[in-house]
Amino acid sequence: MSFKNIALVTGSNKGIGYEIIKALLESDKPYHVFMGSRSLERGQEAAATLQKECADSSNTVEVIEVDISSDSSIAKAFEIVKASVGRIDTLINNAGITKDLDHIRGKVSLRESLTGSYDVNVAGTHVMTFTFMPLLLQSTDPRLIFITGLGTFDQCARGNFPLPPLERGWPKKMEFETVGYRCTKTALNMLMLDYHYKLRKDGVKVWCVGPGFLATDLGDAREMVAAQGAGHPSIGGRMVRSVVEGERDADTGKMWHSKFVDPATVTAALDYFEVSYAMPVKPLSLIHAGSMRDLISASEARILKTDYSSSNPRTLEGLALKVAEEIMDVNKDINLADMEVVRGMRSSIIGVLRQNISLSRHQPPKEPVLDVDALFKDAMNSKSSREAKRARIN
The missing domain is CATH 3.40.50.720 (NAD(P)-binding Rossmann-like Domain)
Structure with a gap:
């Protein structure tokens, strides 16, 4: 003993x-x-x-x-x-x-x-x-x-x-x-x-x-x-x-x-997006605000390139937060007052990742279960609607 x-x-x-x-x-x-x-x-x-x-x-x-x-x-x-x-x-x-x-x-x-x-x-x-x-x-x-x-x-x-x-x-x-x-x-x-x-x-x-x-x-x-x-x-x-x-x-x-994702999970996510959408991971400099898909891939690329030897990433929740942070970075017109938009998206992002990524086999499902571009557009439309409402009030 x-x-x-x-x-x-x-x-x-x-x-x-x-x-x-x-x-x-x-x-x-x-x-x-x-x-x-x-x-x-x-x-x-x-x-x-x-x-x-x-x-x-x-x-x-x-x-x-x-x-x-x-x-x-x-x-x-x-x-x-x-x-x-x-x-x-x-x-x-x-x-x-x-x-x-x-x-x-x-x-x-x-x-x-x-x-x-x-x-x-x-x-x-x-x-x-x-x-x-x-x-x-x-x-x-x-x-x-x-x-x-x-x-x-x-x-x-x-x-x-x-x-x-x-x-x-x-x-x-x-x-x-x-x-x-x-x-x-x-x-x-x-x-x-x-x-x-x-x-x-x-x-x-x-x-x-x-x-x-x-x-x-x-x-x-x-x-x-x-x-x-x-x-x-x-x-x-x-x-x-x-x-x-x-x-x-x-x-x-x-x-x-626990904030970030397991590297194996990131690899599975990359496999899914590249196979299902025939879309390679793009560097951050090529990201455009109109595509949630690109933003997710940018987050994954950043995680893969970062040395997390001292933080050992683990969960999907962390990737969703990272995606939300990327949205904040890329869409400069989103300010802290719009964090409720980002928070509201996180659960949906987690759902997208959980349902679209096979964590055990690293194989994508036959077809996507949710349109991530539509998800992003809905969130931004919600933001625009609130801004328009505030403008009318003012």
Whole structure:
């Protein structure tokens, strides 16, 4: 056991946590992973499934019961791990909840929707980390990872906000809400920074990892978010594994948010556009404002030419944002007031890419499912209509 990297992942019997463990088990590096689960029974069922899925792996998984909302549960888990292996090399704080949808469904009060999430996502994570720190400091290469996201000011300020424009009036009619969850993740980012600065002389590498918009059971809304274009949780698993295995060591003390796309995805996109439209990728200098198709290709070309060795791009959502940024760059008459146009296009762009690109085989479908030129024209017509309306008012 001493030669293996010993990792502990909280909240890992399903969702992103499950995929993190799966990614570690599939690694060619040696791991023994503690699967933290509130329910020992559900954890054992998940571990059995993992062992079948990773039957060829020599890496191992062990279930440990831990509920991070309970101090006594955390303390008990600590004693078990201490007696078993005496150290951990990597602590991955993945466990988290949201009560926002419970509030919308009338199950909890507005106050409870916020305090309930804070108790687990912030207080629980802090107590878990604080308690297990003596075991982490026994490692020769200690790593501390917080799973975060939807709480970054820079992303939200640039228009990557998880809400469409809402109608006037109060209260707003909401079918999906994440405000409490987002606030806890913002707090978690600060918690990461606090540990980063406190542990610098101890040699502990600390990160926040935001795996992006993924389809998990968070808030019992897997089907809803999947329909909105959420990616597979395995994206998060691979991201975290890359941090554990040293690919982000230059970025310790930072928040790594899934923003760009996997190079393989970009290659698939290039294949699709070149084969389906017989259109080679054009350099940025040849781009014209009238074609969304050209803009997408320009984004792909820029991504391919850029060295992302320090940011390891992953998701389609990032490509959609990159396309939106290209629209802003090329169409100089679009200003920040028109960011709602760009935001509105992002979900459609994601839909275009998801439906038109075969990610597994890198083969295009027989025919396109959406006219991307029409998509661009509709967005610009919408912009022109609003400008005309403002002109009439003035």
